[in-house]
Amino acid sequence: MTITENASAWPDLTPTALLVLADGTVLEGFGLGAEGHAVGEVCFNTAMTGYEEILTDPSYAGQLITFTFPHIGNVGTNDEDIETVNMAATPGARGVILRSAITDPSNYRATRHLDQWLKARGIIGLSGIDTRALTALIRSKGMPNAVIAHAKNGQFDLHGMKEEAREWPGLEGMDLVPLVTSGQRFTWDETPWAWEKGFGRQTEPEFNVVAIDYGIKRNILRLLAGEGCKITVVPATTSAEDILAMKPDGVFLSNGPGDPAETGKYAVPVIQKVISSGTPTFGICLGHQMLGLAVGAKTKKMHQGHHGANHPVKDETTGKVEITSMNHGFAVDQATLPKGATQTHVSLFDGSNCGIQLDGKPVFSVQYHPEASPGPRDSHYLFKRFAELMRAKKRA
Numbered sequence: 001m002t003i004t005e006n007a008s009a010w011p012d013l014t015p016t017a018l019l020v021l022a023d024g025t026v027l028e029g030f031g032l033g034a035e036g037h038a039v040g041e042v043c044f045n046t047a048m049t050g051y052e053e054i055l056t057d058p059s060y061a062g063q064l065i066t067f068t069f070p071h072i073g074n075v076g077t078n079d080e081d082i083e084t085v086n087m088a089a090t091p092g093a094r095g096v097i098l099r100s101a102i103t104d105p106s107n108y109r110a111t112r113h114l115d116q117w118l119k120a121r122g123i124i125g126l127s128g129i130d131t132r133a134l135t136a137l138i139r140s141k142g143m144p145n146a147v148i149a150h151a152k153n154g155q156f157d158l159h160g161m162k163e164e165a166r167e168w169p170g171l172e173g174m175d176l177v178p179l180v181t182s183g184q185r186f187t188w189d190e191t192p193w194a195w196e197k198g199f200g201r202q203t204e205p206e207f208n209v210v211a212i213d214y215g216i217k218r219n220i221l222r223l224l225a226g227e228g229c230k231i232t233v234v235p236a237t238t239s240a241e242d243i244l245a246m247k248p249d250g251v252f253l254s255n256g257p258g259d260p261a262e263t264g265k266y267a268v269p270v271i272q273k274v275i276s277s278g279t280p281t282f283g284i285c286l287g288h289q290m291l292g293l294a295v296g297a298k299t300k301k302m303h304q305g306h307h308g309a310n311h312p313v314k315d316e317t318t319g320k321v322e323i324t325s326m327n328h329g330f331a332v333d334q335a336t337l338p339k340g341a342t343q344t345h346v347s348l349f350d351g352s353n354c355g356i357q358l359d360g361k362p363v364f365s366v367q368y369h370p371e372a373s374p375g376p377r378d379s380h381y382l383f384k385r386f387a388e389l390m391r392a393k394k395r396a
């Protein structure tokens with residue numbers, strides 16, 4: 001595949017960026033964002049909006065994202081839409097692959113052009129390739145490991161890039177949580193953004209929630225705060241004893257990057273103690289996968305993963321279908337769910353597990369991103385479900 005298309009649209013045809021796949025395939029394009037090179041797994045994301053939230057989602061650590069939507073950049077970037085909480089951490093995605101050059105911003109909230117923003121965050125970008133062909137390749141062969149490089153002078157060490165792409169071990173077996181988790185505890189009371197008001201503050205909290213940070217996103221914290229929670233965010237390796245000593249009304253298990261089976265080695269024993277204490281517990285994405293592991297289920301690597309803002313999920317407890325935001329390359333294998341853990345949600349794209357609940361316990365989790373940011377808001381009800389469980393427990 002040589003996928004430098006629309007050559008006449010480009011004033012200078014020298015490729016200034018390359019994407020080299022582990023099988024040796026070389027895609028030539030035009031560089032954007034930061035110069036340099038990065039290795040990761042290539043996934044495609046089908047969201048039509050929300051590139052800033054996607055690029056700052058810590059769950060994308062170790063990944064290079066190709067957007068299937070061609071107009072990226074049109075709302076610019078701003079400081080309010082960043083999802084990373086731990087600003088000192090390595091950003092999420094290390095590379096971005098686009099069909100067209102970045103569209104100039106045209107939005108009242110934009111404070112910076114996407115190209116400048118990518119540069120400032122050290123994210124390497126490439127445009128001008130046929131992203132449909134790349135997406136088709138991922139759909140047929142699975143998510144490839146690759147090296148992305150951007151050099152304005154067009155000079156690349158192709159041999160070295162091929163070797164690095166081939167030798168990168170891949171996300172399976174990789175724990176990336178240490179790269180993104182916060183180093184210390186902090187509290188959170190910011191509530192969701194509202195038109196003409198901006199973000200609010202939770203001044204009269206009803207619940208005290210401990211959120212374990214495996215790579216948590218800001219909008220999760222805002223939605224929890226909006227439901228009446230005062231949240232203490234704790235590092236991923238915090239012990240169950242320390243968490244329970246804070247007498248939380250609820251514990252939240254966050255999203256995060258990498259292989260759940262690897263991260264689970266230190267997280268699962270903590271989660272097991274938390275859920276056996278009877279504390280209401282809610283998990284999202286990596287948090288969901290690790291709750292699955294904690295009850296004895298297994299996780300597996302998916303073929304092409306789910307990344308987008310248009311994924312239909314059925315809530316089997318109500319029969320309702322919701323359109324969801326997703327970002328995962330691993331999944332809980334529903335065939336391994338033990339007695340006592342019931343599947344509550346299922347993907348209508350491929351039938352994979354999208355949620356569980358523990359029988360007779362105030363514990364549940366979903367594979368997708370109910371906080372949206374980006375994405376549809378259909379699933380916000382889950383934050384209310386968590387609040388209801390905490391309320392019931394407090395009353396009991």
Ligand SMILES: NC(=O)CC[C@H](N)C(=O)O
Pocket residue numbers: 059254255256257258259260284285286287327328329330331
């Ligand atoms: N968004 C997430 O939490 C992702 C979970 C996990 N790293 C996966 O890829 O499946």
